[in-house]
Amino acid sequence: MAVNNPLGLQLEANPGEWDVELKLFDILTTYLPQDSAWSAQHAAKQINGLFPNNRPGNDDEKESPGSFLAEFWDLMFRIAYQLDYRNVPMQRFISLIKALQQLPSDITLEDGSRVWQDLPHLPMFLTERWHRLSPLEYVPGDEALRRWRNLNGLTAYLTNGKIYGGLYRALASISMSLENNDKKTMKTTVASLVPTAAVWFTLCSPKIYNACQEEKCKDSEVRWKLWQGNPGYSKERWDFWRRRFAELSTHQEAEVESRDACQTAISAMDAVAL
Incomplete structure (x- = not known):
């Protein structure tokens, strides 16, 4: 093998x-x-x-x-x-x-979807x-957190390529990272989840910005304690996320990777919101 x-x-x-x-x-x-x-x-x-x-072979096998x-x-x-x-x-x-x-x-499944085209x-x-994956359950440096970031990056790429609709996944990842102030998980949040949220803005800022402009995902109840506004994407939430990146870049738990990720995300947000 x-x-x-x-x-x-x-x-x-x-x-x-x-x-x-x-x-x-x-x-x-x-x-x-x-x-x-x-x-x-x-x-x-x-x-x-x-x-x-x-x-080749018997279909029964x-x-x-x-x-x-x-x-x-x-x-x-x-x-x-x-x-x-x-x-x-x-x-x-x-x-x-x-x-x-x-x-x-020309093979199709029972639901009519084509293999492999669909x-x-x-x-x-x-x-x-x-x-x-439940990223808040892990500590910085855990392999599962590296995989979490890779999976978010892949989802962002596939969203850009219109292969997968990742706006709900983006909202959940960003919300968990930037709207959570639980002291018990803050080290993991700042060290690992915030850089993962930054991946979405680095790779997908135009799509996220447009989603905020169009107030997409209104039916989602994804939000953490720090966000008191309406669910889903919005201009107000975009501005809130930008402020949080700025705040978290100077957080006591923020090391070089987190600080750089916050600044990269802010730059990507500012570039698309001009």
Whole structure:
């Protein structure tokens, strides 16, 4: 399994439960490194070759297309949050999703969604992976917090690419980071969650600003104690978030990374709000 695995990626499953998963894992560990000779299109074709309809054998011995996709996207996002959102392998991961979307296929699921063009199950499994992490439960330096930031970065990229609608995820992450003043979790908030919130503004400021202008996500009840205004996005909340970045940049728990992240977020906000 994954003899060539320079990124040191972990399968995070019980090897042998689904032999196709091991083959998919080998494809990902071969394709994702920056110096891989594989193109996204080549990796996508390799993955498509493992789709039930494209594998030889008795159909009774193979999983259904829907079951394959569920297992596949679960694996994909187990791998994704191990990739630093700032580095080339994450960009290659996103390129692979786009290459899968461009594969010719006339196969549809029971709900009418096309494989692979409509990327069925991707939103559900990305959202599920996002909800599995509870960042306030961890202490600075915990691996789970690094994964939380990577997953937020990936979600921001996919939101920009119109592959995933991440405005609710952005709101939840930003609110948790900038509107929380619980002393018990303040060290984790300032050291790890605030830089994660800054990722959204660094990568997605125009979309977040437009959401505030249009007051999107009004049906969301996501808000923490420091925000007493209306739920959802708003101009007032945008201004509040900017003030919080300024305040938290000088917080006693803020070290260099947090201070720099706050200033980067403020600069991104100011650039788009001109």
